[in-house]
Amino acid sequence: MTPGSTSDLTPALQATGIHKSYGRHPVLRGADLTVAPGQLVAVVGENGAGKSTLLKVLAGTLPADRGEVALSGAFGYCPQDPVLNGALTVAQHLRYFAAARRLPDVERGHELVRLLGYERYEQSAAADLSGGTRQKLNLTLALLHDPDVLLLDEPYQGFDWETYLRFWDLVEDLRARGKAVVIITHLIFEQDRFDLLADLTDGRLIPRTASLEDHHVGA
Numbered sequence: 001m002t003p004g005s006t007s008d009l010t011p012a013l014q015a016t017g018i019h020k021s022y023g024r025h026p027v028l029r030g031a032d033l034t035v036a037p038g039q040l041v042a043v044v045g046e047n048g049a050g051k052s053t054l055l056k057v058l059a060g061t062l063p064a065d066r067g068e069v070a071l072s073g074a075f076g077y078c079p080q081d082p083v084l085n086g087a088l089t090v091a092q093h094l095r096y097f098a099a100a101r102r103l104p105d106v107e108r109g110h111e112l113v114r115l116l117g118y119e120r121y122e123q124s125a126a127a128d129l130s131g132g133t134r135q136k137l138n139l140t141l142a143l144l145h146d147p148d149v150l151l152l153d154e155p156y157q158g159f160d161w162e163t164y165l166r167f168w169d170l171v172e173d174l175r176a177r178g179k180a181v182v183i184i185t186h187l188i189f190e191q192d193r194f195d196l197l198a199d200l201t202d203g204r205l206i207p208r209t210a211s212l213e214d215h216h217v218g219a
């Protein structure tokens, strides 16, 4: 993909001049991000740079002090900490979230459970699941309504290798169907997978197109 090749499309997500402080601690200081349909964007940056804060603002779970976020279509948000009810089974989570989203059935939910390979836990309570399996359910719930824009905060934490590969197959399928995907990642070696790397530094996002391939040898 060449830089700017998607610029003619209406953005799936456009964030402009996002500012956010916690008390006197400024975290976001004018962050801008534009994501086109079908684009896969990595948000990278050091620990504490404000990546999760940014995603919460984009998802609307945390109000910005200043700035604007425009999303076209439905969005799905997968936070870093799974928001599950420990007493409910996987199948119950699927049913309740499908009902909350007014979906006609839970077919997509079962399909995602199969794709992520945890069918055998469908009748298990969330409290009894391993960390990786809880994360699979978290991801499933974010994808349940087949959103147009996906915001994923380190979604593959705790995944085994097989699941990790399945995750990328899933992302490729979403992207091929024109979904915009924004992923917070620490995995430097995965950066070639992305159309754009958005580096969060000093409260701003500095875009780098992955296709430009600035080879940092060593370190």
Ligand SMILES: Nc1ncnc2c1ncn2[C@@H]1O[C@H](COP(=O)(O)OP(=O)(O)OP(=O)(O)O)[C@@H](O)[C@H]1O
Pocket: 022, 027, 045, 046, 047, 048, 049, 050, 051, 052, 053, 054
């Ligand atoms: N609710 C909060 N109240 C006060 N400070 C917070 C709050 N949430 C985050 N912070 C602070 O804001 C800064 C950015 O945190 P954030 O979690 O967004 O960073 P991050 O880039 O996602 O970090 P990591 O890579 O470690 O996950 C950190 O200094 C953090 O301590």
